[in-house]
Amino acid sequence: MFNLKNKKAYITGGSGGIGRAVAELMIANGAQVAIADINDPSTVAAEIGAIPLQCDVADESNVQRSLADAEKALGKLDIVVLNAGIGDVGPEIGELDQSLLERVTRINYWGVLYGMKHAPTVMADGGSIICTSSMAAFINLPGGAAYSASKRAIISLAEMAALELGHRNIRVNCVCPGYTDTAMGSGDEGRKICEAFTALGRVANVDDISGVFLFLASDASRYMTGQALKVDGGWVCGPTTNLLEMVTGAAHSPS
């Protein structure tokens, strides 16, 4: 069910972090993969056996062109992973800088929108589109307004696209990782937050996340569309015993 033999995949932000791990896992499971990235993806592509495509997802014509190039190289696409994104911690909303807002919105929100707009024309019926959202879509950390809003927006887009593409049996879902150890990634702050706030008590690594993309790309998820899967080590379950102890001095709810 998880086999991707003969499947063709296109992954944005595939040069590093989560995108690269997803590309490697899909290749290991039989897919042919093109990685599209703003940073020249040639070296990574050669290392993992993918096709490199240079693309800035904030530019609609770039996205359209790289999808067309992927189709030229591979044929009709079965899997499109709209993963490229940037993290940002800015000031609170009252101080939000226009250029920061535009940068985050153009890449994280419009970049995914462009992918959804142009991918269907180069996809085979029965394909799967997967967007990388974030736990930031559900749990707000002050100073992350532009980022959180962009990640919530793409869940809405994915639901809309799921409705519009269902007649072609193209499924559209989101993966919402918690803090993950990548270049954008966790840093010391993310590690500490995960230790305190997640049921599993640790930050994610890219291999903790990539399997969920494989699931959503494969037949194993063939009746799932319009969903946002939280891959967060149990962050949304509620406060951990560690956290309760820190706040109340007791590792259980107050009686």
Ligand SMILES: NC(=O)c1ccc[n+]([C@@H]2O[C@H](COP(=O)([O-])OP(=O)(O)OC[C@H]3O[C@@H](n4cnc5c(N)ncnc54)[C@H](O)[C@@H]3O)[C@@H](O)[C@H]2O)c1
């Ligand atoms: N790392 C985390 O803690 C975390 C948590 C939740 C969600 N995410 C999301 O996961 C996705 C991947 O992030 P990551 O942690 O792997 O980060 P990363 O920085 O390691 O990798 C991001 C990749 O996207 C590429 N990229 C950046 N801007 C681009 C653009 N305009 N056009 C094309 N490619 C571009 C980068 O060159 C890089 O290869 C992002 O959408 C991010 O928001 C990350």
